Amino acid sequence: MGFTNFLVENFNEFLTYTGFANATAGNIAMIVVGAVLIYLAIKKDFEPLLLIPIGLGIILGNIPFRTDAGLEIGLYEDNSVLNIFYQGVRMGWYPPLVFLGIGAMTDFSALIANPKLVLIGAAAQFGIFGAYMVALALGFEPNQAAGIAIIGGADGPTAIFLSSKLCPNLMGAIAVCAYSYMALVPLIQPPLMRLLTTKKERVIRMKPARQVSQTERILFPIIGLLLTTFLVPSGLPLLGMLFFGNLLKESGKTTRLAKTAGSALNDVIVMLLGLTVGCSTQASEFLTINTLFIFAVGACAFAVATASGVLFVKLMNLFLPEGKKLNPLIGNAGVSAVPMSARISNNLGLEYDRHNFLLMHAMGPNVAGVIGSAVAAGTLLGFLS
Amino acid sequence: MKKFGLLLGTLLLTGSSAMFGQMEKSIRLNEVMTDNTANLQDEYGKCEAWVEIANVSYTTYNIRGMYLTTDRSVLDKKISVPERVKRMSIIPNGEPRTNLGARQHLLLFCNGTPAQGALHLDVKIDPGKPTWIGLFSGNATDLVDSVTVPPLGANQSYARVKDGARLWQIKPVDAVTPGISNFIQASETKVAKLKRDDPYGFGISVLAMSIVFACLAMLFLFFTFFGWLMHHRSTAKKVAGVQPLKAGVKTVEKAMEIGNKTSIILQDGLKSKGIDKEIYIAVIAMAIKQYQNNVHDMESGVITIKPKHTDWNVEYIQMTQFHE
Numbered sequence: 029m030g031f032t033n034f035l036v037e038n039f040n041e042f043l044t045y046t047g048f049a050n051a052t053a054g055n056i057a058m059i060v061v062g063a064v065l066i067y068l069a070i071k072k073d074f075e076p077l078l079l080i081p082i083g084l085g086i087i088l089g090n091i092p093f094r095t096d097a098g099l100e101i102g103l104y105e106d107n108s109v110l111n112i113f114y115q116g117v118r119m120g121w122y123p124p125l126v127f128l129g130i131g132a133m134t135d136f137s138a139l140i141a142n143p144k145l146v147l148i149g150a151a152a153q154f155g156i157f158g159a160y161m162v163a164l165a166l167g168f169e170p171n172q173a174a175g176i177a178i179i180g181g182a183d184g185p186t187a188i189f190l191s192s193k194l195c196p197n198l199m200g201a202i203a204v205c206a207y208s209y210m211a212l213v214p215l216i217q218p219p220l221m222r223l224l225t226t227k228k229e230r231v232i233r234m235k236p237a238r239q240v241s242q243t244e245r246i247l248f249p250i251i252g253l254l255l256t257t258f259l260v261p262s263g264l265p266l267l268g269m270l271f272f273g274n275l276l277k278e279s280g281k282t283t284r285l286a287k288t289a290g291s292a293l294n295d296v297i298v299m300l301l302g303l304t305v306g307c308s309t310q311a312s313e314f315l316t317i318n319t320l321f322i323f324a325v326g327a328c329a330f331a332v333a334t335a336s337g338v339l340f341v342k343l344m345n346l347f348l349p350e351g352k353k354l355n356p357l358i359g360n361a362g363v364s365a366v367p368m369s370a371r372i373s374n375n376l377g378l379e380y381d382r383h384n385f386l387l388m389h390a391m392g393p394n395v396a397g398v399i400g401s402a403v404a405a406g407t408l409l410g411f412l413s
Numbered sequence: 414m415k416k417f418g419l420l421l422g423t424l425l426l427t428g429s430s431a432m433f434g435q436m437e438k439s440i441r442l443n444e445v446m447t448d449n450t451a452n453l454q455d456e457y458g459k460c461e462a463w464v465e466i467a468n469v470s471y472t473t474y475n476i477r478g479m480y481l482t483t484d485r486s487v488l489d490k491k492i493s494v495p496e497r498v499k500r501m502s503i504i505p506n507g508e509p510r511t512n513l514g515a516r517q518h519l520l521l522f523c524n525g526t527p528a529q530g531a532l533h534l535d536v537k538i539d540p541g542k543p544t545w546i547g548l549f550s551g552n553a554t555d556l557v558d559s560v561t562v563p564p565l566g567a568n569q570s571y572a573r574v575k576d577g578a579r580l581w582q583i584k585p586v587d588a589v590t591p592g593i594s595n596f597i598q599a600s601e602t603k604v605a606k607l608k609r610d611d612p613y614g615f616g617i618s619v620l621a622m623s624i625v626f627a628c629l630a631m632l633f634l635f636f637t638f639f640g641w642l643m644h645h646r647s648t649a650k651k652v653a654g655v656q657p658l659k660a661g662v663k664t665v666e667k668a669m670e671i672g673n674k675t676s677i678i679l680q681d682g683l684k685s686k687g688i689d690k691e692i693y694i695a696v697i698a699m700a701i702k703q704y705q706n707n708v709h710d711m712e713s714g715v716i717t718i719k720p721k722h723t724d725w726n727v728e729y730i731q732m733t734q735f736h737e
Contacts, residue, residue, distance in 0.1 A: 143636040150629040157618035164614040170607045173614065241643055248636070255631045260624060396629060403628045407621040412603060 050092035054311025062086030062306065065208075074211035075368075078184065078302050082207060085306015103307040114304045117199070120192045122301040123185035124269040129294025130185075130398065131249070131273025132286040134366070138392040140244050141237035144344070145358075145389070149396025151340030152362025153404045155180030155333020160408075163325045168318075171195055174408040176322050179206045180329025181401030182213070182363035188305060189266060190405045194412055200308035201319040205326040210365045216327070217334045217360045217372050224338045225356045229345075230380040232355040234389045242280065249274040256403055262413070263406020270402060330363070337362030337393065354389075361390040364397035439470035440479070442548055442558045443518060444572035444584075444595060448540030452568045453520065453591045455533070461524040462538040464546060465591060468513035469577030477511040478551040479504050481521065483536055485545045488556070497553045502527065502535035516576070518592050540565070648683075 043049055065083030069076040088110075089103055103110040116122040139145055159180045163173035175191035175198055187206040191199040209216065249271035256267050276286040338359035345353045357377050361369045373390035444465035446452060455461050464481065468474050480501035487497050504511055504521070508531035513519055522529075525537035538544050547559040560581065562571045570589045574580045575596040584590070590597070601609075611617050674687030681690065 140636055140640065143633045143640060146629045146633045146636075147626075150626045153625050154622060157614075157622050160618055161614040164612070169604060170611075170614070170617075171604050238640075238644070241647070244636075244639065244643055247639070251635055251639075252632060255635065256628050259628045259631070399632070400625055400629055403625050404621065407624045411617060411621065412607065 045094050045097065047092045050094055052092065052311060054315045055090045055092045058090040058309065058311045058314060059087050062090070068211065075207060077298060078207050079211055081299050081302025082204060082306040085303040086204075086309050087306075088303070089307030089310050103304065103310070110304065110307055113300050114308065116297075116300060117188060117192060117304050117308065118196065120189050120265070122297050122304075123189035123192075124265040125297045126185040126294065126301065127266050127402070128269040128273040128289050129291075129297065130366070131270040131275075132277045132290035133294070134270075134274060134277075134395050134398070135391070136248050136274065136395055137240040137245060138237055138388050139395050140240045140248055142389070142392055145354075145392030146396040146399075147344070148337055148340055148359055148362040148393035149364075149398075149400040150362075152333045152337035152359070152393070152397055153181065153400045154336035155182075155329045155331075155363065156401070156404050156408075158332035158336075159325050159329030162328050163321075166321050166325065168321070169195075171412045172198055174412050175199070175202055176325050177329060178202075178401070178405055178408065179209065179322075179326040180333045180363070181397070181404060182206070182210055182330065182333065182365040182369070183398060183401040184210060185301070186266060186364075186401045186405045188301070190409060193409055197313065198318065198322065200305060200310075201314055201322045202326075203305040204309055204314075205319075205322050208323075209326050209330050210368065213330075213363075213365050213368045214372055216330050217369060218376055220331060220334045221338055221357055221360050221372075221376055224335060225342075227380065229342070229356050230377065231384060232353050233381070233384050234355055234358075234386070235352070237388060237392075242278070245278040246275070246280075249278065252399065256399065260403050260406040260410065262410040263402050266402040266405065267399070270398065333363045334360045355384070355386055358386055358390040358393055361392075361394040362397045362400070364394065364401045366394050366398060367391065369397075370394040438557065439468055439472070439577075440474060440476055440513070440548070440557055441467050441469055441573070441577050442546060442560050443467035443576060444570050444590065445538075445544075445546060445560065445562045446568070446570040446589065446591070447538045447542075447544055447562055447565050448567045448569070450567045452570075452586075452589060455522050455524075456530055459524075461522040461533075462540065463520050463522050463591065465518050465520050465572075466513070466548070467518045467576050468515065471515040473512060473514045475512045476504050476519070477506045477508065479557065480549040480551075480553050481523075481534055481536055482547050482549065483523075483538060483544055485547070487547065487549070487553075490554070494553050497549075501549060501553060504534070505531045508532070516594075518576075518594070520592050540567075 062083045062085070065079045065086065068074040069079035069083060093099065093101065095102065095105075098105075100106070100108045101110070102108055103114050105111055116125075156177045157180075158177075160173050160177035163176045164170065168176060171194040175187075175195040178187045178190045179202060181187065184203065184207050188199060188203050191202040195202075253267060253271040257264050260267075273286070273289050276282045276289060338356050340362070341354050341356040341359035345356070348354065355373075355377060358370075358373045361373050363369050370387055370390035370393075374385060374387035377384045377386035442464060445463070447462050449460040449462050452460060453463060466476060468476075480498070480503055482501040484500040486492070487500050492500075505527075510519060510532065520532065522533045523536040523538045524533055525535055527533050527535045538546075541564050543564055544562045545559065546562060548557045549555060550557050560571070563583070565571060565583060566586075568586045568589065570584045570591075571581055572584050572590065572595045574582055576594050578595075584595075607617060677685055677687050677689055
């Protein structure tokens, strides 16, 4: 009898540890959200490299368990493996490492060949500040508003970096929102681009970019680093790593390092970043009215960023001589969703003129957008930290 | 190669020691109480004179192994290190509290009895007299910080106006701040200030957007100018038809060649690329001649493959013969 009691007692206790005993409706809802993201990534090919880790992370972070048992397994429990991985997000050192990889993979030639494209990257950052004002109007604190507004930069690592510094409690929602909208760029941007351009403008052909020498490509990260970080030192972690990665690539002497930074290292960090960001969206933190607002403001930020990029190109065209005019379809690429938004410019351009390849031209504002969003993040950090 | 290695090593060493020096400079004497009668008590419940050391940087720094002294004679550089060490009191190893985090403070009791604990130094401060206090680095030679404390009343302290500030002041009994920042101000946070001054975010948006534009405009200006420069350099290079001249290989011949090309450009314009008209005519004539004589290779575009037996798939080649 004693042994039976022992078995029953322990079995009952075991049951209290299971996910079935601890599940809440929020957990189930979040697991569904995670599954949807995985579905979108695999079936619809929406940013699979990010949405698969985030989607699985959401599921992982919402597996219910007894939090009072001290199992040290949850993301927010000290010494758990996930908590150790999460330090990279919390302390903000994953995003700069991702930027290192981006720098090592990015070719700035299109920008160097036609430096005026960099201004489009700057104009598109208006999405961030437009969203900042909207977020304030919705009642968010200035630091939270800045964290949410950075979604408009369309740069996941930058959004995570800034929100981890300014509003860590909203970081999960901001990161998921940023990556979701980045994945939805093909759906968000084209209607706006069509709306804001005429048929005549869409068929403007741009001159092929000149060839850029290696000296210019080597000097770009060095000069870029000096100019941007002297003005905005608070952007140092992101800009420093971005330009460092690019120098590794362009120096021609550290190919091995550039290759590692752009492949293996970047992949490892993206996996850990995606997974832990996903995990951080636990139902209790994520399923709030704030998350809905964040998604609404994020959509607004993307729309404003796209529109301001396109409109800025049209403004530039007023001052450019005939034959040197820019195709406004590259304006959307000012948001830093690399290379997705540049690809959209290209596809839309081909839709109206099947010989008008805009990809290389759009890559200019696209990479400028990466720099611009990092500068914007640094600026906001300087003002609000 | 050896010289290069030596140079690199020296540079690295100099750089790292400079950095180390910078770190030490972040460690400051911050507040001193020479006549403690009713202020902070040590572990034994006694009121002793104390010196507060502050790390004014945002980096953790361990002050173990540094020296504190009230003996001004150690400023004489001629004194040997062992002699200096005798006149100073070392901040001991093995005490976790000496690892000063960013913007943290540590109190050291100066009662001349180090046996009482790691934070009790072999330094005695006489109350009511002016006292010079020096903080030296681990080599017992480099002065990190020093202060001459004027005669103080009981339980008064001599402290920097703010942590790490240049100016010192005598603090009255009720304003002494042992172990914490010397200047405590409940100031409004940046966020609260922004919320008050810029509730709609318009100001910050204009400002931040201007900064982003300024930053990228600088890149635009630099690379526009630089691109223009590179473009002209490459044109000049094409005109010269040679690599840019290196200092060591300047010859009269090359100078003459370039001079010749320049004169052609001046005569016939930039489109001639410095090539003499006669050369153009010769090249065109040669091309016409080759065309007429059908010299240029003419490919039929037909590939003929003739079968050739190679035995590549004969079975016996792939088999191993057993020994009999």
